[in-house]
Amino acid sequence: MVRPLATVLIFTFVFGRLAKLPSDGAVPYPVLVFAGMLPWFLFSSVLGDASNSLVGNANLISKVYFPRLIVPASAGAVAIVDFAINLLVLFGLQLWYGVWPNWHIIFLPLFIIFAVIASLGPALYITALNVKYRDFRYIIPFLIQFGLYVSPVGFSSAVVPDEWRFWYSLNPVVGVIDGFRWCLLGAESQLYMPGFLVSVAAATFLLWFGVSYFRSTERTFADLV
Amino acid sequence: MTQNTPMAMEETRPPERLLILEKGRAERNYWTDLWHYRELFAILAWRDISVRTSRRLSDWPGRWFVRLPLC
Numbered sequence: 294m295v296r297p298l299a300t301v302l303i304f305t306f307v308f309g310r311l312a313k314l315p316s317d318g319a320v321p322y323p324v325l326v327f328a329g330m331l332p333w334f335l336f337s338s339v340l341g342d343a344s345n346s347l348v349g350n351a352n353l354i355s356k357v358y359f360p361r362l363i364v365p366a367s368a369g370a371v372a373i374v375d376f377a378i379n380l381l382v383l384f385g386l387q388l389w390y391g392v393w394p395n396w397h398i399i400f401l402p403l404f405i406i407f408a409v410i411a412s413l414g415p416a417l418y419i420t421a422l423n424v425k426y427r428d429f430r431y432i433i434p435f436l437i438q439f440g441l442y443v444s445p446v447g448f449s450s451a452v453v454p455d456e457w458r459f460w461y462s463l464n465p466v467v468g469v470i471d472g473f474r475w476c477l478l479g480a481e482s483q484l485y486m487p488g489f490l491v492s493v494a495a496a497t498f499l500l501w502f503g504v505s506y507f508r509s510t511e512r513t514f515a516d517l518v
Numbered sequence: 519m520t521q522n523t524p525m526a527m528e529e530t531r532p533p534e535r536l537l538i539l540e541k542g543r544a545e546r547n548y549w550t551d552l553w554h555y556r557e558l559f560a561i562l563a564w565r566d567i568s569v570r571t572s573r574r575l576s577d578w579p580g581r582w583f584v585r586l587p588l589c
Contacts (some may be wrong), residue, residue: 342566351563358544360552367562449522508548 301326302448318481319389329446329470332408335376337437339412342368344419351518365420395479404472411465414499417507470494
């Protein structure tokens with residue numbers, strides 16, 4: 294709980310105060326950042342936990358057969374619990390600033406599923422790689438940190454120039470974060486539809502790719518881990 | 519008489535799941551297998567959640583951080 298709040302504080306100061314980036318309409322900057330931070334934390338903890346899950350459960354994997362997909366998927370379930378706690382913090386923050394969600398909030402469960410899909414794809418791919426090439430775990434924190442700045446966590450994606458926005462949405466996290474802001478921040482936040490659809494397509498492709506790579510390498514896990 | 523022995527009871531109950539080992543079977547039944555092992559999914563998830571929350575609650579908000587310099 295301290296970690297997201299501290300990150301929101303820093304991002305509000307750096308992007309909101311120092312860089313003076315505009316918020317979505319009249320939404321207070323901390324709320325904007327927190328609404329983006331929420332799915333980002335889900336994404337990064339699924340990526341981080343899942344990638345180490347197979348190596349961490351090496352004892353189980355090398356002894357009995359079961360579909361290995363269960364292990365990284367359960368790391369995803371753990372991340373959702375943390376996500377739920379952070380969601381409560383966000384509601385507290387919205388209460389404090391008086392930002393009320395409108396009817397868009399009924400789509401929130403759909404966007405949570407989308408966030409999980411978008412994070413499971415890359416997570417499964419990296420998990421499978423991490424078993425084979427063990428040094429990969431040194432790259433994961435770097436990837437997560439890199440992704441934090443590539444994704445619109447600390448700023449609104451409306452800041453991105455219009456001609457790049459479509460290609461920018463190839464990063465599925467962009468669609469997830471935009472969707473969350475659209476759900477939670479009321480009428481102030483607009484959803485850029487073509488970009489969102491591109492994000493959905495990218496996330497679906499990554500999930501398919503991650504699952505098929507995972508399945509093709511799964512048989513060798515017990516020998517390698 | 520043999521009806522009450524555990525062996526006979528075992529036979530009357532339909533088998534919960536037959537484990538057949540043959541080539542290519544795990545690939546074909548991948549998604550049904552995944553569903554079959556759903557309890558393992560819950561157990562693994564619950565183990566991680568309970569470990570994390572108990573660790574967090576036993577060290578509520580970072581007592582070690584304050585205590586360490588004082589010791």
